[in-house]
Amino acid sequence: MINFNFLHNPIIILKLTFFEHIIELYERLVFIIKLSILLIGFSFLKVYKLISILKYPVQNIKFFQFSPNEYFITTFKIAFYNGIFFTSPFIIGQFIIFLFPGLKKKEIFFILLLILSSIILFFLSFIFSYYILIPTTINFFLNYNETIIEPFWSFNQYFEFICNFFFNTGLIFQIPIFQVILELFNIIPFTQILYLWKYIILLSTILGAILTPSTDPLTQIFFSLVLIILYSFGLIFIYLIRII
Template identity: 45%
Template sequence: MPSPNLETPTKEKEDYLNELPDEVEMSLFDHLEELRLRLFYALIAVAIAALGCFIFVRPLVRILEVPAQGVKFLQLAPGEFFFVSIKVAGYSGMVLASPFILYQIVQFVLPGLTRKERRLLAPVIFGSSILFFAGLFFAYIALIPAALNFFINYGSNVVEQSWSIDKYFEFVLLLLFSTGLAFQIPIIQLILGFLGIVSSAQMFAGWRFVVLGSVIMGAVLTPSTDPLTQSLLAGAVLGLYFGGIGAVRLLGK
Protein backbone atom coordinates (compact mmCIF):
# COMPACT_ATOMS: atom_id res chain seq x y z
CA MET A 1 0.00 0.00 0.00
CA PRO A 2 1.46 3.42 -0.98
CA SER A 3 2.86 5.52 1.80
CA PRO A 4 0.70 8.56 2.72
CA ASN A 5 3.72 10.85 2.82
CA LEU A 6 4.28 10.16 -0.90
CA GLU A 7 0.66 10.79 -1.88
CA THR A 8 0.28 14.02 0.08
CA PRO A 9 2.95 16.07 -1.76
CA THR A 10 1.57 14.89 -5.10
CA LYS A 11 -1.96 15.91 -4.12
CA GLU A 12 -0.74 19.26 -2.80
CA LYS A 13 1.13 19.91 -6.06
CA GLU A 14 -1.96 19.03 -8.09
CA ASP A 15 -4.11 21.32 -5.94
CA TYR A 16 -1.52 24.08 -6.32
CA LEU A 17 -1.52 23.77 -10.14
CA ASN A 18 -5.33 23.84 -10.24
CA GLU A 19 -5.61 27.03 -8.20
CA LEU A 20 -6.74 30.35 -9.68
CA PRO A 21 -4.02 32.72 -8.37
CA ASP A 22 -5.70 35.91 -9.59
CA GLU A 23 -9.32 34.93 -9.03
CA VAL A 24 -11.49 38.02 -8.53
CA GLU A 25 -15.21 38.09 -7.97
CA MET A 26 -16.80 39.93 -10.88
CA SER A 27 -20.39 40.24 -11.99
CA LEU A 28 -21.52 39.43 -15.51
CA PHE A 29 -21.81 43.16 -16.19
CA ASP A 30 -18.19 43.69 -15.07
CA HIS A 31 -17.01 40.91 -17.40
CA LEU A 32 -18.91 42.41 -20.32
CA GLU A 33 -17.55 45.87 -19.55
CA GLU A 34 -13.98 44.56 -19.48
CA LEU A 35 -14.57 42.67 -22.73
CA ARG A 36 -15.88 45.88 -24.31
CA LEU A 37 -12.78 47.79 -23.22
CA ARG A 38 -10.43 45.08 -24.48
CA LEU A 39 -12.18 45.04 -27.86
CA PHE A 40 -12.07 48.83 -28.00
CA TYR A 41 -8.33 48.90 -27.30
CA ALA A 42 -7.74 46.21 -29.94
CA LEU A 43 -9.79 48.10 -32.55
CA ILE A 44 -7.90 51.32 -31.81
CA ALA A 45 -4.60 49.47 -32.29
CA VAL A 46 -5.80 48.02 -35.61
CA ALA A 47 -7.03 51.44 -36.77
CA ILE A 48 -3.70 53.12 -35.95
CA ALA A 49 -1.70 50.32 -37.62
CA ALA A 50 -3.99 50.37 -40.68
CA LEU A 51 -3.60 54.13 -40.98
CA GLY A 52 0.17 53.75 -40.92
CA CYS A 53 -0.02 51.00 -43.56
CA PHE A 54 -2.28 53.16 -45.74
CA ILE A 55 0.45 55.80 -45.91
CA PHE A 56 2.84 53.19 -47.34
CA VAL A 57 0.22 51.13 -49.16
CA ARG A 58 1.70 51.44 -52.65
CA PRO A 59 4.85 49.41 -51.84
CA LEU A 60 2.62 46.81 -50.14
CA VAL A 61 0.45 46.59 -53.25
CA ARG A 62 3.52 46.14 -55.47
CA ILE A 63 4.79 43.32 -53.24
CA LEU A 64 1.44 41.53 -53.44
CA GLU A 65 1.37 41.97 -57.23
CA VAL A 66 4.67 40.08 -57.70
CA PRO A 67 3.07 36.57 -57.88
CA ALA A 68 0.94 37.76 -60.83
CA GLN A 69 4.02 37.50 -63.09
CA GLY A 70 3.57 40.86 -64.80
CA VAL A 71 -0.15 40.54 -65.58
CA LYS A 72 -1.76 43.90 -66.36
CA PHE A 73 -4.23 45.13 -63.74
CA LEU A 74 -7.24 47.27 -64.59
CA GLN A 75 -9.35 49.65 -62.54
CA LEU A 76 -12.83 48.78 -63.78
CA ALA A 77 -14.76 51.28 -61.67
CA PRO A 78 -14.08 54.74 -60.22
CA GLY A 79 -12.26 54.47 -56.90
CA GLU A 80 -11.59 50.73 -57.24
CA PHE A 81 -7.89 51.06 -56.46
CA PHE A 82 -8.68 53.37 -53.54
CA PHE A 83 -10.90 50.74 -51.93
CA VAL A 84 -8.30 48.06 -52.67
CA SER A 85 -5.75 50.25 -50.85
CA ILE A 86 -8.05 50.45 -47.82
CA LYS A 87 -8.49 46.68 -47.89
CA VAL A 88 -4.74 46.01 -48.10
CA ALA A 89 -4.03 48.54 -45.34
CA GLY A 90 -6.74 47.00 -43.14
CA TYR A 91 -5.38 43.47 -43.43
CA SER A 92 -1.80 44.68 -42.95
CA GLY A 93 -2.91 46.69 -39.91
CA MET A 94 -4.43 43.58 -38.34
CA VAL A 95 -1.14 41.71 -38.83
CA LEU A 96 0.93 44.53 -37.31
CA ALA A 97 -1.48 44.96 -34.39
CA SER A 98 -1.75 41.22 -33.70
CA PRO A 99 0.76 41.25 -30.78
CA PHE A 100 -1.30 43.92 -29.02
CA ILE A 101 -4.54 42.04 -29.81
CA LEU A 102 -3.04 38.86 -28.32
CA TYR A 103 -2.02 40.84 -25.24
CA GLN A 104 -5.61 42.05 -24.75
CA ILE A 105 -6.93 38.49 -25.14
CA VAL A 106 -4.43 37.18 -22.59
CA GLN A 107 -5.29 39.93 -20.08
CA PHE A 108 -8.99 39.12 -20.42
CA VAL A 109 -8.72 35.34 -19.94
CA LEU A 110 -5.78 35.31 -17.49
CA PRO A 111 -7.80 35.66 -14.23
CA GLY A 112 -9.84 32.57 -15.16
CA LEU A 113 -6.83 30.33 -15.81
CA THR A 114 -5.27 27.95 -13.34
CA ARG A 115 -1.51 27.76 -12.85
CA LYS A 116 -1.45 24.59 -14.95
CA GLU A 117 -3.31 26.28 -17.81
CA ARG A 118 -1.05 29.35 -17.62
CA ARG A 119 1.90 27.17 -18.54
CA LEU A 120 0.38 26.98 -22.01
CA LEU A 121 0.21 30.74 -22.59
CA ALA A 122 3.79 31.48 -23.64
CA PRO A 123 4.27 28.48 -25.98
CA VAL A 124 0.76 28.88 -27.44
CA ILE A 125 1.18 32.59 -28.19
CA PHE A 126 4.70 32.16 -29.56
CA GLY A 127 3.84 29.05 -31.59
CA SER A 128 0.61 30.53 -32.91
CA SER A 129 2.40 33.68 -34.10
CA ILE A 130 5.19 31.72 -35.78
CA LEU A 131 2.75 29.37 -37.53
CA PHE A 132 0.49 32.21 -38.68
CA PHE A 133 3.38 34.03 -40.34
CA ALA A 134 4.64 30.71 -41.72
CA GLY A 135 1.19 30.25 -43.27
CA LEU A 136 1.34 33.71 -44.86
CA PHE A 137 4.82 32.95 -46.22
CA PHE A 138 3.74 29.53 -47.56
CA ALA A 139 0.72 31.05 -49.30
CA TYR A 140 2.79 33.87 -50.82
CA ILE A 141 5.66 31.63 -51.97
CA ALA A 142 3.79 28.47 -53.01
CA LEU A 143 -0.02 28.62 -53.09
CA ILE A 144 -0.63 31.96 -54.80
CA PRO A 145 2.02 31.51 -57.54
CA ALA A 146 0.79 27.96 -58.24
CA ALA A 147 -2.83 29.08 -58.55
CA LEU A 148 -2.01 32.12 -60.70
CA ASN A 149 0.33 30.11 -62.93
CA PHE A 150 -2.47 27.61 -63.55
CA PHE A 151 -4.94 30.34 -64.56
CA ILE A 152 -2.42 32.22 -66.71
CA ASN A 153 -1.31 29.14 -68.64
CA TYR A 154 -4.83 27.78 -69.02
CA GLY A 155 -6.10 30.79 -70.99
CA SER A 156 -2.84 32.10 -72.46
CA ASN A 157 -3.72 31.18 -76.06
CA VAL A 158 -7.33 32.30 -75.85
CA VAL A 159 -7.62 35.48 -73.79
CA GLU A 160 -5.38 38.40 -72.93
CA GLN A 161 -4.42 38.47 -69.25
CA SER A 162 -5.88 41.72 -67.86
CA TRP A 163 -7.35 41.39 -64.37
CA SER A 164 -9.51 43.51 -62.14
CA ILE A 165 -7.34 44.92 -59.35
CA ASP A 166 -10.16 44.41 -56.85
CA LYS A 167 -10.80 40.76 -57.77
CA TYR A 168 -7.09 39.99 -57.70
CA PHE A 169 -6.58 41.34 -54.19
CA GLU A 170 -9.75 39.70 -52.97
CA PHE A 171 -8.25 36.40 -54.15
CA VAL A 172 -4.77 37.04 -52.70
CA LEU A 173 -5.82 38.39 -49.30
CA LEU A 174 -8.37 35.63 -48.72
CA LEU A 175 -5.84 32.92 -49.60
CA LEU A 176 -3.15 34.49 -47.39
CA PHE A 177 -5.27 34.73 -44.28
CA SER A 178 -7.12 31.45 -44.71
CA THR A 179 -3.75 29.69 -44.98
CA GLY A 180 -2.47 31.51 -41.90
CA LEU A 181 -5.51 30.32 -39.95
CA ALA A 182 -5.15 26.76 -41.27
CA PHE A 183 -1.61 26.69 -39.90
CA GLN A 184 -3.01 26.98 -36.35
CA ILE A 185 -3.96 23.27 -36.35
CA PRO A 186 -0.90 22.05 -34.35
CA ILE A 187 -1.57 24.67 -31.67
CA ILE A 188 -5.12 23.39 -31.21
CA GLN A 189 -3.77 19.83 -30.99
CA LEU A 190 -1.20 20.80 -28.35
CA ILE A 191 -3.86 22.52 -26.23
CA LEU A 192 -6.18 19.51 -26.44
CA GLY A 193 -3.32 17.12 -25.66
CA PHE A 194 -1.91 19.14 -22.76
CA LEU A 195 -5.32 19.43 -21.12
CA GLY A 196 -5.87 15.69 -21.54
CA ILE A 197 -8.93 16.09 -23.75
CA VAL A 198 -7.54 14.10 -26.70
CA SER A 199 -4.43 11.88 -26.74
CA SER A 200 -1.94 11.52 -29.59
CA ALA A 201 -3.16 7.94 -30.14
CA GLN A 202 -6.75 9.14 -30.54
CA MET A 203 -5.59 11.83 -32.98
CA PHE A 204 -3.75 9.28 -35.07
CA ALA A 205 -6.67 6.84 -34.99
CA GLY A 206 -8.83 9.35 -36.85
CA TRP A 207 -6.36 9.91 -39.70
CA ARG A 208 -8.87 8.82 -42.37
CA PHE A 209 -11.30 11.54 -41.33
CA VAL A 210 -8.43 14.04 -41.23
CA VAL A 211 -7.48 13.22 -44.83
CA LEU A 212 -11.08 13.79 -45.91
CA GLY A 213 -11.32 16.95 -43.81
CA SER A 214 -8.07 18.36 -45.24
CA VAL A 215 -9.36 17.88 -48.79
CA ILE A 216 -12.61 19.64 -47.89
CA MET A 217 -10.67 22.39 -46.10
CA GLY A 218 -8.45 22.85 -49.14
CA ALA A 219 -11.53 23.23 -51.34
CA VAL A 220 -13.30 25.63 -48.96
CA LEU A 221 -10.38 27.86 -47.95
CA THR A 222 -8.87 28.35 -51.41
CA PRO A 223 -10.77 30.97 -53.40
CA SER A 224 -9.73 29.32 -56.68
CA THR A 225 -11.11 26.07 -58.04
CA ASP A 226 -7.90 24.62 -59.47
CA PRO A 227 -6.89 21.22 -58.05
CA LEU A 228 -3.20 22.17 -57.64
CA THR A 229 -3.81 24.93 -55.09
CA GLN A 230 -6.32 22.81 -53.19
CA SER A 231 -3.90 19.87 -53.14
CA LEU A 232 -1.03 22.05 -51.86
CA LEU A 233 -3.13 23.42 -49.02
CA ALA A 234 -4.57 19.99 -48.19
CA GLY A 235 -1.04 18.53 -48.13
CA ALA A 236 0.15 21.32 -45.84
CA VAL A 237 -2.79 20.73 -43.49
CA LEU A 238 -2.01 17.00 -43.34
CA GLY A 239 1.66 17.69 -42.65
CA LEU A 240 0.73 20.11 -39.86
CA TYR A 241 -1.74 17.65 -38.36
CA PHE A 242 0.74 14.77 -38.21
CA GLY A 243 3.41 17.15 -36.96
CA GLY A 244 0.99 18.17 -34.20
CA ILE A 245 0.53 14.50 -33.27
CA GLY A 246 4.29 14.18 -32.95
CA ALA A 247 4.46 17.25 -30.70
CA VAL A 248 1.65 15.92 -28.47
CA ARG A 249 3.44 12.57 -28.22
CA LEU A 250 6.63 14.36 -27.16
CA LEU A 251 4.62 15.83 -24.29
CA GLY A 252 3.86 12.28 -23.22
CA LYS A 253 0.14 12.63 -23.91
Protein backbone atom coordinates in the same frame (compact mmCIF):
# COMPACT_ATOMS: atom_id res chain seq x y z
CA MET B 1 2.23 18.19 -15.11
CA ILE B 2 0.56 21.50 -15.98
CA ASN B 3 -2.91 21.82 -14.48
CA PHE B 4 -5.52 22.75 -17.08
CA ASN B 5 -8.57 22.22 -14.88
CA PHE B 6 -9.51 25.84 -15.42
CA LEU B 7 -10.49 24.90 -18.98
CA HIS B 8 -13.16 22.51 -17.72
CA ASN B 9 -14.23 24.48 -14.66
CA PRO B 10 -13.34 28.11 -15.43
CA ILE B 11 -14.33 29.55 -12.01
CA ILE B 12 -11.68 32.04 -10.99
CA ILE B 13 -11.81 34.06 -7.79
CA LEU B 14 -11.38 37.71 -8.71
CA LYS B 15 -10.52 40.47 -6.25
CA LEU B 16 -11.84 43.28 -8.43
CA THR B 17 -15.44 44.45 -8.24
CA PHE B 18 -17.76 44.22 -11.23
CA PHE B 19 -17.42 47.94 -11.92
CA GLU B 20 -13.63 47.69 -11.76
CA HIS B 21 -13.75 44.85 -14.29
CA ILE B 22 -15.84 47.00 -16.61
CA ILE B 23 -13.24 49.78 -16.33
CA GLU B 24 -10.43 47.31 -16.98
CA LEU B 25 -12.24 45.92 -20.04
CA TYR B 26 -12.84 49.46 -21.31
CA GLU B 27 -9.16 50.36 -20.92
CA ARG B 28 -8.06 47.25 -22.77
CA LEU B 29 -10.55 47.91 -25.59
CA VAL B 30 -9.32 51.50 -25.88
CA PHE B 31 -5.74 50.26 -26.07
CA ILE B 32 -6.64 47.79 -28.83
CA ILE B 33 -8.59 50.40 -30.81
CA LYS B 34 -5.78 52.97 -30.56
CA LEU B 35 -3.18 50.39 -31.61
CA SER B 36 -5.36 49.25 -34.51
CA ILE B 37 -5.85 52.82 -35.74
CA LEU B 38 -2.11 53.45 -35.45
CA LEU B 39 -1.15 50.33 -37.40
CA ILE B 40 -3.88 50.85 -40.02
CA GLY B 41 -2.71 54.45 -40.51
CA PHE B 42 0.92 53.35 -40.82
CA SER B 43 -0.12 50.64 -43.29
CA PHE B 44 -1.95 53.22 -45.39
CA LEU B 45 1.17 55.39 -45.52
CA LYS B 46 3.08 52.35 -46.79
CA VAL B 47 0.23 51.02 -48.95
CA TYR B 48 2.16 51.33 -52.24
CA LYS B 49 4.91 49.16 -50.80
CA LEU B 50 2.29 46.63 -49.73
CA ILE B 51 0.73 46.71 -53.20
CA SER B 52 4.09 46.06 -54.86
CA ILE B 53 4.52 43.05 -52.54
CA LEU B 54 1.06 41.72 -53.41
CA LYS B 55 1.69 42.19 -57.15
CA TYR B 56 4.99 40.31 -57.08
CA PRO B 57 3.53 36.88 -58.08
CA VAL B 58 1.96 38.44 -61.23
CA GLN B 59 4.44 41.06 -62.38
CA ASN B 60 3.54 40.63 -66.06
CA ILE B 61 -0.19 41.18 -65.60
CA LYS B 62 -1.90 44.49 -66.33
CA PHE B 63 -4.65 45.53 -63.91
CA PHE B 64 -7.70 47.70 -64.49
CA GLN B 65 -10.53 49.06 -62.35
CA PHE B 66 -14.28 48.75 -62.94
CA SER B 67 -15.04 52.12 -61.34
CA PRO B 68 -13.08 55.36 -60.75
CA ASN B 69 -12.79 54.74 -57.00
CA GLU B 70 -12.14 50.96 -57.06
CA TYR B 71 -8.38 51.19 -56.65
CA PHE B 72 -8.73 53.87 -53.96
CA ILE B 73 -11.12 51.68 -51.93
CA THR B 74 -8.86 48.66 -52.40
CA THR B 75 -5.91 50.54 -50.88
CA PHE B 76 -8.03 51.21 -47.78
CA LYS B 77 -8.92 47.51 -47.58
CA ILE B 78 -5.26 46.53 -47.85
CA ALA B 79 -4.26 48.97 -45.10
CA PHE B 80 -7.14 47.85 -42.88
CA TYR B 81 -6.44 44.11 -43.21
CA ASN B 82 -2.72 44.62 -42.70
CA GLY B 83 -3.28 46.73 -39.58
CA ILE B 84 -5.73 44.23 -38.07
CA PHE B 85 -3.38 41.36 -38.89
CA PHE B 86 -0.50 42.88 -36.93
CA THR B 87 -2.85 43.92 -34.11
CA SER B 88 -4.24 40.40 -33.65
CA PRO B 89 -1.46 39.11 -31.32
CA PHE B 90 -2.10 42.03 -28.97
CA ILE B 91 -5.85 41.40 -29.10
CA ILE B 92 -5.34 37.75 -28.12
CA GLY B 93 -2.91 38.73 -25.36
CA GLN B 94 -5.26 41.31 -23.87
CA PHE B 95 -8.13 38.82 -24.06
CA ILE B 96 -6.20 36.15 -22.15
CA ILE B 97 -4.94 38.55 -19.48
CA PHE B 98 -8.49 39.80 -18.87
CA LEU B 99 -10.20 36.40 -18.77
CA PHE B 100 -7.59 34.40 -16.87
CA PRO B 101 -5.98 36.63 -14.22
CA GLY B 102 -5.71 33.67 -11.82
CA LEU B 103 -3.53 31.49 -13.99
CA LYS B 104 -0.26 30.17 -12.66
CA LYS B 105 3.03 31.12 -14.28
CA LYS B 106 3.42 27.71 -15.94
CA GLU B 107 -0.11 27.90 -17.37
CA ILE B 108 0.44 31.44 -18.65
CA PHE B 109 3.76 30.39 -20.19
CA PHE B 110 2.16 27.44 -21.96
CA ILE B 111 -0.76 29.47 -23.33
CA LEU B 112 1.60 32.18 -24.56
CA LEU B 113 3.71 29.46 -26.18
CA LEU B 114 0.57 28.16 -27.89
CA ILE B 115 -0.29 31.65 -29.16
CA LEU B 116 3.28 32.20 -30.35
CA SER B 117 3.17 28.85 -32.19
CA SER B 118 -0.11 29.88 -33.82
CA ILE B 119 1.39 33.19 -35.00
CA ILE B 120 4.51 31.48 -36.35
CA LEU B 121 2.39 28.92 -38.20
CA PHE B 122 0.31 31.72 -39.71
CA PHE B 123 3.42 33.52 -40.96
CA LEU B 124 4.70 30.23 -42.39
CA SER B 125 1.37 29.79 -44.17
CA PHE B 126 1.73 33.30 -45.61
CA ILE B 127 5.20 32.48 -46.95
CA PHE B 128 4.00 29.14 -48.33
CA SER B 129 1.03 30.78 -50.10
CA TYR B 130 3.04 33.73 -51.39
CA TYR B 131 6.01 31.85 -52.83
CA ILE B 132 4.52 28.47 -53.78
CA LEU B 133 0.73 28.16 -53.75
CA ILE B 134 -0.36 31.45 -55.35
CA PRO B 135 2.29 31.53 -58.15
CA THR B 136 1.54 27.90 -59.02
CA THR B 137 -2.21 28.49 -59.17
CA ILE B 138 -1.94 31.74 -61.13
CA ASN B 139 0.48 30.22 -63.66
CA PHE B 140 -1.94 27.35 -64.16
CA PHE B 141 -4.83 29.72 -64.93
CA LEU B 142 -2.65 31.86 -67.21
CA ASN B 143 -1.40 28.87 -69.19
CA TYR B 144 -4.91 27.43 -69.38
CA ASN B 145 -6.32 30.37 -71.35
CA GLU B 146 -3.23 32.04 -72.81
CA THR B 147 -4.21 31.34 -76.44
CA ILE B 148 -7.79 32.60 -76.09
CA ILE B 149 -8.09 35.34 -73.46
CA GLU B 150 -5.84 38.33 -72.82
CA PRO B 151 -5.13 38.52 -69.05
CA PHE B 152 -6.44 41.90 -67.84
CA TRP B 153 -7.51 41.60 -64.23
CA SER B 154 -9.34 43.80 -61.78
CA PHE B 155 -6.92 44.61 -58.98
CA ASN B 156 -9.71 44.45 -56.39
CA GLN B 157 -10.70 40.94 -57.53
CA TYR B 158 -7.04 39.89 -57.58
CA PHE B 159 -6.63 41.19 -54.03
CA GLU B 160 -9.69 39.24 -52.84
CA PHE B 161 -8.43 36.16 -54.69
CA ILE B 162 -5.06 36.08 -52.92
CA CYS B 163 -6.67 37.05 -49.57
CA ASN B 164 -8.81 33.92 -49.81
CA PHE B 165 -5.65 31.89 -50.36
CA PHE B 166 -3.92 33.52 -47.39
CA PHE B 167 -6.95 32.96 -45.15
CA ASN B 168 -7.62 29.35 -46.17
CA THR B 169 -3.97 28.35 -46.02
CA GLY B 170 -3.65 30.14 -42.68
CA LEU B 171 -6.50 28.02 -41.28
CA ILE B 172 -4.93 24.83 -42.63
CA PHE B 173 -1.62 25.69 -40.98
CA GLN B 174 -3.46 25.95 -37.65
CA ILE B 175 -4.06 22.18 -37.66
CA PRO B 176 -1.58 21.61 -34.78
CA ILE B 177 -3.30 24.29 -32.70
CA PHE B 178 -6.72 22.75 -33.33
CA GLN B 179 -5.34 19.36 -32.30
CA VAL B 180 -4.04 20.78 -29.02
CA ILE B 181 -7.35 22.52 -28.29
CA LEU B 182 -9.30 19.31 -28.96
CA GLU B 183 -7.03 17.48 -26.53
CA LEU B 184 -7.11 20.14 -23.79
CA PHE B 185 -10.89 20.36 -23.82
CA ASN B 186 -11.25 16.55 -23.99
CA ILE B 187 -13.28 16.86 -27.20
CA ILE B 188 -11.15 14.28 -29.00
CA PRO B 189 -8.56 12.39 -26.92
CA PHE B 190 -4.99 11.89 -28.04
CA THR B 191 -5.52 8.24 -28.99
CA GLN B 192 -8.33 9.13 -31.41
CA ILE B 193 -6.33 12.00 -32.90
CA LEU B 194 -3.46 9.58 -33.45
CA TYR B 195 -5.83 7.05 -35.03
CA LEU B 196 -6.96 9.63 -37.62
CA TRP B 197 -3.62 9.50 -39.45
CA LYS B 198 -5.07 7.45 -42.35
CA TYR B 199 -7.82 9.99 -42.92
CA ILE B 200 -5.33 12.86 -42.66
CA ILE B 201 -3.24 11.36 -45.45
CA LEU B 202 -6.35 10.99 -47.63
CA LEU B 203 -7.51 14.52 -46.80
CA SER B 204 -4.07 15.99 -47.49
CA THR B 205 -4.03 14.31 -50.90
CA ILE B 206 -7.47 15.69 -51.78
CA LEU B 207 -6.62 19.21 -50.57
CA GLY B 208 -3.31 19.06 -52.43
CA ALA B 209 -5.19 18.38 -55.67
CA ILE B 210 -7.82 21.07 -55.02
CA LEU B 211 -5.63 23.91 -53.75
CA THR B 212 -2.86 23.34 -56.28
CA PRO B 213 -4.75 23.07 -59.60
CA SER B 214 -1.56 22.39 -61.50
CA THR B 215 -0.50 19.48 -63.64
CA ASP B 216 2.79 19.44 -61.75
CA PRO B 217 2.59 16.45 -59.38
CA LEU B 218 5.58 17.65 -57.35
CA THR B 219 3.67 20.72 -56.12
CA GLN B 220 0.68 18.60 -55.08
CA ILE B 221 2.89 16.08 -53.31
CA PHE B 222 4.77 18.89 -51.54
CA PHE B 223 1.51 20.44 -50.32
CA SER B 224 0.28 17.06 -49.07
CA LEU B 225 3.55 16.52 -47.22
CA VAL B 226 3.18 19.93 -45.56
CA LEU B 227 -0.24 18.93 -44.21
CA ILE B 228 1.10 15.62 -42.91
CA ILE B 229 4.03 17.42 -41.24
CA LEU B 230 1.60 19.84 -39.58
CA TYR B 231 -0.49 16.93 -38.31
CA SER B 232 2.65 15.22 -36.95
CA PHE B 233 3.77 18.46 -35.29
CA GLY B 234 0.40 18.65 -33.52
CA LEU B 235 0.84 15.10 -32.21
CA ILE B 236 4.29 15.97 -30.86
CA PHE B 237 2.91 19.10 -29.20
CA ILE B 238 0.13 17.13 -27.51
CA TYR B 239 2.61 14.51 -26.32
CA LEU B 240 4.80 17.21 -24.75
CA ILE B 241 1.75 18.60 -22.95
CA ARG B 242 0.97 15.20 -21.47
CA ILE B 243 4.46 14.66 -20.07
CA ILE B 244 5.02 18.18 -18.69
